[in-house]
Amino acid sequence: MVTKAYGAQAADKRLEPMDVVRREPGPRDVQIDILYCGVCHSDLHQVRSEWAGTLYPCVPGHEIVGHVSAVGRAVTAFKAGDTVGVGCMVDSCQHCASCAEGLEQYCETGNTLTYNSPSPDAPGHTLGGYSQRIVVDEKFVLRITHSEAQLAAAAPLLCAGITTWSPLRHWEAGPGKKVGIVGIGGLGHMGVKLARAMGAHVVAFTTSESKRRDALDLGANDVIVSRNANEMAEHAASFDFILDTVGASHDLDPYLDLLKRDGTLCLVGAPEHPHPSPGVFGLIMGRKAIAGSTIGGIAETQEMLDFCAQHGIVADVEMIPIQKIEEAYERMQRSDVRYRFVIDSATLAA
Structure with a gap:
């Protein structure tokens, strides 16, 4: 399944439009049409190889909110139309001591990050949320109960x-x-x-x-x-x-x-x-x-999302079209944002 995305081909290249391939949903997969994706400083570090090991093409983004558009036949927790989120992880070993305790962020064999982790899917590593859609194992999909009007500002909750x-x-x-x-x-x-x-x-x-x-x-x-x-x-x-x-x-x-x-x-x-x-x-x-400390496990992340929905907590955000991502990175380096950029994923179709 081909989907539009923004990514970089090398550390010294600007982010640009590209087509990427998402797998068809397997039995336990959830396909998500992305509405919003937060912009984390980690995105900038990784895409520009300020952190070691960047795999190219690099499509960043791990603060994802969207609607379920399809589910695999064995999925029971989600259905088409549900509002969901995806954070920094899309898989883990599921059998080590940390995973057994719901601490997948500390998976002892290494979890699979939402982008820049080895993957059997093309192109051999995960591609993130600067894209129109994503396919994720249901165990790593979070339920979002904020109102529709709050969804953009809820996206940074998935990391920040x-x-x-x-x-x-x-x-x-x-x-x-x-x-x-x-x-x-x-x-x-x-x-x-x-x-x-x-x-x-x-x-x-x-x-x-x-x-x-x-x-x-x-x-x-x-x-x-x-x-x-x-x-x-x-x-x-x-x-x-x-x-x-x-x-x-x-x-x-x-x-x-x-x-x-x-x-x-x-x-x-x-x-x-x-x-x-x-x-x-x-x-x-x-x-x-x-x-x-780093992020949190899936159960803990759901707990946080539910707490935030109950207390009306969202991030303070500035919405941008994807075409202004490089400008956003430059401003982020100057701390010129109050306090998180969020991409309107509809602009990927422009």
């Missing part, structure tokens, strides 16, 4: 939402907990919204005074400009948990100083270059931890 939800849930953000969110971008703005809805006292960290009002409007109880040493010092040793969403290399030590004993600094941003090594004494003197 679950990437922040999973660690907030794991480290039990909620009433009585003081939670910090470092960075007010695509990930960070979702972290603020989710942590506040979960009942935590939320403090947003930003390097820019101009984002103070934005962070408060997103739901932060307080805002710290991290370049202001006095503001940082006022919150020393007071945080239970800090979620660092920044995708650029930076010093972690100032945030370790803000943790209580047994507090955790969790990294979800993936910088192009490693962070400077933190000082050991900042860790051992308070039994503090630096941890990491």
Whole structure:
């Protein structure tokens, strides 16, 4: 099945229109006509080979929302017309310990990512959501219950939402907990919204005074400009948990100083270059931890989507036609978006 898409043929090539082939739905497959696809910074890193191992042609996109257009004969959970989503994974081994616990993101034999993973389908690797349709095993399809008017803004929940939800849930953000969110971008703005809805006292960290009002409007109880040493010092040793969403290399030590004993600094941003090594004494003197987290399992992602629908939570987005994807990448590198671009997939037909 031929479908229109946008992708790149090499790291130094612009994204351009191309035709790609999707498999016909197998017995347990769901075919999805894509309505919207969010634009993640990971897309830019991968398509430009800033992360190793890019396979070309590369069609990015893993924040997908659409309608089911066909299902395989053994599919029972979905039917034509259903509103569904696809996130960062489209398969996993299904038999390792992590998969058995519903943690497919940590599949011990390696999960299959929505794009740039080896696949038996043409052209030998997966192709993502910058396309008109996609075919996915029903186990990796999520149900979307947001209203039709919210669907574009719900698309980033499939990556930015679950990437922040999973660690907030794991480290039990909620009433009585003081939670910090470092960075007010695509990930960070979702972290603020989710942590506040979960009942935590939320403090947003930003390097820019101009984002103070934005962070408060997103739901932060307080805002710290991290370049202001006095503001940082006022919150020393007071945080239970800090979620660092920044995708650029930076010093972690100032945030370790803000943790209580047994507090955790969790990294979800993936910088192009490693962070400077933190000082050991900042860790051992308070039994503090630096941890990491990536997306979430399928059951956990469904839990997040249902929570967001119940609480009216969506991303703050700017809709673009696919023809402006290169401009969007350039603006994303300048942090010139509040806070996530979303592609209107109807423009692929133009």
